[in-house]
Amino acid sequence: xxLIYPRDSLKAHPLNATPAYGxxxxxxxxxxxxxxxxxxxxxxGPVFGHTGVAAGDSDLTRQHQGEPLGERIIVSxxxxxxDGRPVPHTLVEIWQANAGGRYVHVRDQHPAPLDPNFxxxxxxxxxxxxxxxxxxxxxxxxxxxxxxxxxxPAHIHFSLFGPSFLSRVITQMYFPGDPLFKYDPIxxxxxxxRARERLISRFDLGTTEPEWALGYTFDIVLRGRNATPVEExxxx
Amino acid sequence: MTTETQARQAAGPxxxxxxSQTIGPFFAYALTPRAYGGPELATEQVAGEGVEGxxxxxxxxxxDGDGAVVIDAMxxxxxxxxxxxFNTSGNAGFSGFGRAEATAEGGFHFETxxxxxxEGPGGTMQAPHLSVSVFARGILVxxxxxxxxxxxxxxxxxxxxxxxxxxxxxxxxxKRDENGVYRxxxxxxxxxxxxxxxx
Numbered sequence: 031x032x033l034i035y036p037r038d039s040l041k042a043h044p045l046n047a048t049p050a051y052g053x054x055x056x057x058x059x060x061x062x063x064x065x066x067x068x069x070x071x072x073x074x075g076p077v078f079g080h081t082g083v084a085a086g087d088s089d090l091t092r093q094h095q096g097e098p099l100g101e102r103i104i105v106s107x108x109x110x111x112x113d114g115r116p117v118p119h120t121l122v123e124i125w126q127a128n129a130g131g132r133y134v135h136v137r138d139q140h141p142a143p144l145d146p147n148f149x150x151x152x153x154x155x156x157x158x159x160x161x162x163x164x165x166x167x168x169x170x171x172x173x174x175x176x177x178x179x180x181x182x183p184a185h186i187h188f189s190l191f192g193p194s195f196l197s198r199v200i201t202q203m204y205f206p207g208d209p210l211f212k213y214d215p216i217x218x219x220x221x222x223x224r225a226r227e228r229l230i231s232r233f234d235l236g237t238t239e240p241e242w243a244l245g246y247t248f249d250i251v252l253r254g255r256n257a258t259p260v261e262e263x264x265x266x
Numbered sequence: 267m268t269t270e271t272q273a274r275q276a277a278g279p280x281x282x283x284x285x286s287q288t289i290g291p292f293f294a295y296a297l298t299p300r301a302y303g304g305p306e307l308a309t310e311q312v313a314g315e316g317v318e319g320x321x322x323x324x325x326x327x328x329x330d331g332d333g334a335v336v337i338d339a340m341x342x343x344x345x346x347x348x349x350x351x352f353n354t355s356g357n358a359g360f361s362g363f364g365r366a367e368a369t370a371e372g373g374f375h376f377e378t379x380x381x382x383x384x385e386g387p388g389g390t391m392q393a394p395h396l397s398v399s400v401f402a403r404g405i406l407v408x409x410x411x412x413x414x415x416x417x418x419x420x421x422x423x424x425x426x427x428x429x430x431x432x433x434x435x436x437x438x439x440x441k442r443d444e445n446g447v448y449r450x451x452x453x454x455x456x457x458x459x460x461x462x463x464x465x
Contacts, residue, residue, distance in 0.1 A: 040464070043286045044406040051288075053404025056331035057454045059462050064429055066410065066463035067387050071397045074352040075344060076363035082307045112283060123307070125296030134302070135292035137338075151296035151304060187290065189297060195344050195397050196465055198408060202287040219406050220285040228284050250284045 033254040035068055035196045039112060040253075042228075044219035051215040052176050068196065075194040078121040080155065088154040090126075090166040098148035100129025100167030102243040105203070105231065108160040109190065111254040116160025117197075122250075123189040124164060126150045131170030131184075140172050165243065171210060183210035183217060192252035203248045204230045286408065289401040291338045298340060298367035310366040312343065312378035314359030319348030319379030324413065324440060324448045327372045328400070331455030335372025339402035340365065341452070343376055343413070345395075350382030368402075380415065386425040393420030393427070400452055410465045413450050414439045434461045 046058035066072065091098055105124075109117040127133045127150065130142035134149050150169075154162045169184045185202040192198065204217065211217050220226040228251070237245025295302040300309070313321065328336040343364045346352050352362060366374040378396075386392040393414055400409040414421055416439050421427060427435055437460045440448035453460050 035465075037464070039283045042283050046406050046409070048406060051404070051406070053288075054406065055404075056334075057336070057402060057404035059409065059459060060331070060455050061434075061459055061461075063462050063464035066465045067426065067429075068465075069386050069392060069426070070352060070384050071344070071346070071392070071395065071412075072465060076308070076361055077353060078307065082305075084305075114281065121307075123296060125293060127292075133292040134295045136301075138292055149295060149302075149304075151299065153307070187287075187293065187296075189289075195399075195410075198342075198399060199284065199286050200289050200401055200408065201284050202290075216287060216406070219287075222285075224280045225282060225285045227280065228282065229287070251282060253283055 032257045033073070033111070033193060034257045035073075035253045036112070036255060042220070042222060042225040044221070048215065048219040051219055072195045075191055075198065078155070078191070083121065083153045083155050088152055088162070088164050090148065090150060090152045090164065093149055094147040096147045098128065098145050098167050100145075100148075100170075102165070103168050104163065104165055104237050104239065104243050104245045105186065105248060106161065106163035106237055106245070107231075107248040107250065109156050109162065109192070109250045109252060110160060111192070111252055113255050115256075116156070116158075117192055117252055118156055118158045118160055120156050120160075120193070121191050122154045122156065122162045124152045124166075124186050126166065126169040126186040127172055129167050129170050131172030142170070142172065168205070176215060181210050181213070183208040183214050188250065190250060190252060193254060197252040197254050199252060201250070202229060205246065206230055206233055286406060288403060288406050289340060291403040293340060293401075294367050298365060308361070308363050308365040310364055310374070310376045312345070312360070312362065312364035312376055317347075317357065317360040317379055321377070322380050322448055323375060323377050323446075324396075324450055325373065325375040326450040326452060328368055328374070328402070328452045329372065329454065333456070336402055336454065337368055337370055337372050339368040339372070339374075339400060341368070341374050342399040342401075343378070344397040345378065346381040346384050348379050348382050350384040383420055388425075390425040391420060391423065393418045393424040395424075395426075400454075405454075409454070410463045411452070411460055412438055412463070413448075415448060416441045430461045434459075437461050
């Protein structure tokens, strides 16, 4: 099946030039982007199999001797295309701060403790129905120096490939009701409110497991529509 | 009504693609975890031993609008094999995909093979090139560009290079140095700004 990639969909993305997020000021291109035709270079993309993803990679609470501190959560959802069809067997990579809001990364200097039982990196392949599932702990909010008293809302970074170079995306998943949303220029960089809401996971009692972990669902929609949809009756 | 339409309607009027967000500064332990001892999904070694094609090395730096090096970027490349084919099964040691983390000096490199020419729009041929994605703190949406190669006769007729204003085409062409290494710097903004594409 071949896919097309309507450019209109790109309006959901933020602009790279978003001055409220200070790091964009010297990093956003100043010249207009050039419209790239969708050739074979763009409509193809890497395929990842189980060689790159081990079974335990999707449980971030079992990568060390002991269990990490924090609120254990399940994050699951479906990866879909723009027709709402599942994207099967596609790679999902995630990373996040620990429960105290500290990243393992060597350059994170936030004075919150590292957790020897938590790295915060995971991988999964979606199944035949486009589903993925991670077990992790809820990340903490953390301060950054973008502006006075700046704090990032709790989030998990997601990296996805989908079927081609055109469907490649890196995003962040947030948690419902976070009081930091309105102060965060990265979340607010998505100016379309309906698109912005799509970055927020939903608490889901059905995903929640009794006596064990709260469940959140987060569906991800990648670029791509069926090039040859079945004709529907028209009135004209 | 088709199943696809039903799926979209069931998902509601708010259905649409998930917006992009920045990779942020702290991705390395997950996406390029060599220094953290984690298993790497892909590296700057795009072609292993015995893969057909001319072996090439590409080196460059990433610079911001002040000319300062960008030390927290991730660069990915995607390419055809030496015969201009993508996702060829049975081409062991070659996936066509590479991923590199910028060094503390803002540098990156790839070891790969020179891709073949591939078909372009309307019966044209595209000169050998790599598709490039640039991610970094301060980049909210992946920047897409291409690496072409100095001295390729096909560059002059390449339909994508032709879309780039003539005075900016050079920003997409890797230059071979005295050691045979292709040099390709990425300038995010300002003088010599790399031509980026809306994909």
